[in-house]
Structures are given as structure tokens and as C-alpha cells.
Amino acid sequence: MSNGNSHSPGGDTGLQDMNGLIEKLALGEIAMTKEEFVQKAKDAGWADTATVADDDATRASDETYGGAATVYSWRDEYGDVGPEVPELESQLYGGEFQMRSGAHLANLQLTVTVEGPTPIAPFRRFEDAGLHPAVLDNIKKCGYIHPTPIQAYTIPAVLQGKDVVAVAQTGSGKTSAYMIPIVSKLMGKGMKLRTRTTVAHPLVLIIVPTRELAIQIFDEARRLTYRSMLRPCVAYGGFPMGTQRDEMRKGCDVLIATPGRLKHLMEEPEILSMSKVKFTVIDEADELLNNDWADELDHILRGGDSNENPDHTYMMFSATFPRAQRELASEWMSEDDYVQIRVGRAGQTHRNIEQIIIHVDRDLKQQATFDLLYASPPARTIIFCNSIIAVDKLDDFLYNKGLPTTAIHSEHRQVEREDAMRAFKTGRRPILIATGVSARGWDIKDVSHVINYDLPQQQYGGITEYIHRIGRTGRIGHRGLATSFYNERDEEIAADLANTLKEMDQEVPDFLQQYLSDDGRIRFADDAGEADEVNGEDGGTAVNGEEED
């Protein structure tokens, strides 16, 4: 094993020191019993696996599903804004697991490019954005003091009624960039638009690729619609259908949904009608515009009568937007009232994530992970593997060595996925092992280390997937570390990886140097087509490749 540099999330323990240990472990020179491994984990400060309660025993009912979480309960006599409900308020905003911005927000201040028929004037303070007072109040309760760049441009664009494609770095506040103006616009009109029947008639449809992300965005919607008549609802695979239908019948003004479950619900006209939808948001749009989802998305976007609404606004958001998906996105946008907002280069990461690439042979990866977890004090860590089998094997390997792991992949039952996420968020099991594709958009407090046990293969997203995976750390002004294991099987991603490191002034290890161009220019296989603005305030020097748009 060799590595380009050394770092640890919480100390100065060099990764170079790991070389000898990993080799020893591989050769079986350290033969410890299970009890000794458990003791070693405890001594290092990791949560004791023996005291972690069995989640099956503590699980009570459907209420443990994130989709059944309490929302503000509206009564018509409230007028425009309802009264405060302290208990709900502390649940929504007071949680110790809610993210607060870190000290390095300035690293997200990159050059913003706006393309569209009319210019967009950004605002500097939420108070100046012309938002409904109740929304402003909810923003304060969330602890958002200054808008992030994507918010400063997207909020006015949506308030002006534009269709929007927005691309900005991971963890830069894209969710509230669309949620704030939509909720604010509807606050004044919600009453008039609302249809009181047992059939859900959402005004807003937010489509996301994964279940965990759906629940997370539902939580953000619960915060931003607090004290309003707008009732958020979430629909995702694995959420029991009975509870799902009950929740929808209670009213559903803002529907957050994964495509499969949404398609299913659209086949039940006594449950859901799309006829009132005014805003359709596609989050992680490049993923959803991908071929794998094409049928579902086409059905959803064309299937409802919402498309006939001349007032309908479409919005698409992501941290990455490869060329093919950008072309597909433009098909849904209004020709003369459409704006594209990019912060930095589309698909660019940011400087709050320190990236380290270590050369690790395939058969040494388990030991390398084990050792990496001890190379610094315990920290919330997400480990990505490329297959379900690899996730399960690594989970077993680490858990049997006394480390408090949990795992998420598509073969787990939904209740297990939600338990795993809860155990990770609360720190009961601070090591989460997952297949990469499930992790887009996750926003979890205090994730200080991401490990790419496997680098994403080209056919499963390559560098785009890498950007999303490492983006689970270093969010909203916090710093984080991303360590990736590289070997010869990863050559497909090598050039984009080397250029990504160089673009962010990270050390490019010797084994990746050959993939950098001799002229010192930074090139990506799928350039984002914006050579004009990449020399931003951040001092970035990305330059387009040959394949310009």
C-alpha cells in the first residue's frame, strides 16, 4: 500500500504508519481473539457493540417510520398563520442531530453563472428576499442566518416564476433553495388553491431517487411549512401502504416521493390526483433523468394532468449534471422563462473536503479499513462499497472485531434501513456501510470521514458518483475527510479523479500523476460546458476539455 499524503480526521496519526500494520494483519501476524478485538475497540473509544440495543426489540409500530412523523396540524380558523406548538417546535428545530453551519462557509462562495433571458438579482439577507413572514420565521428557527450562493439566486428566480435548473456543490443548501420560495409563494394562496377532499391534491411535487432522501426532505418541509396550512406528506417504497394511504387522506399539499411509490399511488385515483400540481421539483435530477428511471419519470411527468397547467413550474437540482442529462432536462423547461444557475463548475466539489487516495490491493481492503478506523479518534464514518455482498462482508468483518457498524442496502427491509439510519445518526452505531447509489443527498450531522472502500465504477456513475459520495462529509461549512482505496481495477476513473484532486489543490499521489495532462490544464471526460466562469473567486482553474457544448 502507498499513499500520497497523510491525515486523520481528528489528529495527526499518519496513514503512512498503516502500511506495516495492514501487512501484518494480512499475514495473520496479529492473531487476536474476538474478545481482544472488542476490548481494543472499547479502548479506542468506539461505542460498545454489546450495549447497543437490538432495534427489533425497541421497534414499536409504524410510527417508527420517518414517513409517519408528526406534521403541523392546521385548523381553518387560524387565518393565515397558525399558533406555535412548542412540543412540535422542539422536535423540528431543537434536535441535537440537526445540522448547523460550520466555520468554513466561505469555501462555498464560488462564482455563480446564470443563463436565461432575464438576469436574476441575488439577495444578501433572507429579510430582503420578499418572503412571507411565517417562512422567514421558520428560516430563523432552522438557524439559517445567511443565504448560501445557490439560495441567493434560486430563491428570487422561483419567486419570479421561472423554471430552474440549479447546480451547486454537495451540502450547499439546495433543498431549502427550492423549498423556501415555493412555500413562501403558496403561503398567501394556499387556502384558495387547496381542495378539501379525501383525495390528495398536492400543489407541490418533489421527486427524489431514494427513500432516505425522501424522508430527509420531508423533514425539511415539516420545518419550513410549520404554522402554515400547507401539509407535507412523503411517499416511498417500503412505507406500509395502509399508513401511506392514511397519511395522504389527512391532506397532502407538498408531496415528496420516490418514483416507484409515486407511480403506484398515481394508479389509485381515489388516493392521489395530480391535477393541482403547480410546482414539480426533481432533486438529484441527473440521477433521475438517467435511463434507469426514464420510464417512471416519463409516466409521472406526463401521466398527471398537471402538465396542462400553464402556470406549472419545473425545477431540477443536483450537485452534478453531466451533458446527456442536461440535454434531457432542457426538454422539460419553459422555452422563454427558464434559468440555469450554476455555482462553480457543474460537478465540482469544494475545498472543505480533504481528499486522500490510497493505493490498496483488493485483498487488503478489509484490513486497510480496519486500520484506517483506528488511525484517528472515533468519528462518524460512512463507508461505500460497490456491491451488496461487499457491504455485508465488510459489515460482518468489522462488527466481529468489535466495531459499532450498521449497514444499508437495497436488500434490507425498509424498517431495517430506517433503524440503521437512526442508529447511525444518533451515534449508537457511528460506522455506516452502504452501497454508493443509495447515498445521494444524505445530510447527516458530524460525518467527518467518508471511505470509498471501492471507487465507483464508470458504468455506475464514475466521478459523478464519487462527488456525491464524498459530499456526505464537509457539508455546509464543516470540514471533512474522504479517503478512497485505489488499485489497478479503478483505472477508468483515474483521469477524472486526478483532475478532481488537482482542481481542489489536493495532493495527487504518484500513481495518478500520469493521468494529468502535460500542459497543466484540468480536463474532465464529461466537461460541464462552462469554461467561461470556472476561474472563480475560489481561484479554481478548471478548463474545459475538447468536448465543448
Ligand SMILES: Nc1ncnc2c1ncn2[C@@H]1O[C@H](COP(=O)(O)OP(=O)(O)OP(=O)(O)O)[C@@H](O)[C@H]1O
Ligand atoms: N442558509 C443556510 N445556513 C445554514 N445552514 C443551511 C442553510 N441552508 C441549508 N442549510 C443546511 O445545510 C445542510 C445541507 O443542505 P442540503 O441537504 O440542502 O444540501 P444539498 O446542497 O442539497 O446537498 P447534496 O447535493 O449533497 O444533496 C442541511 O442540514 C441544511 O439544513
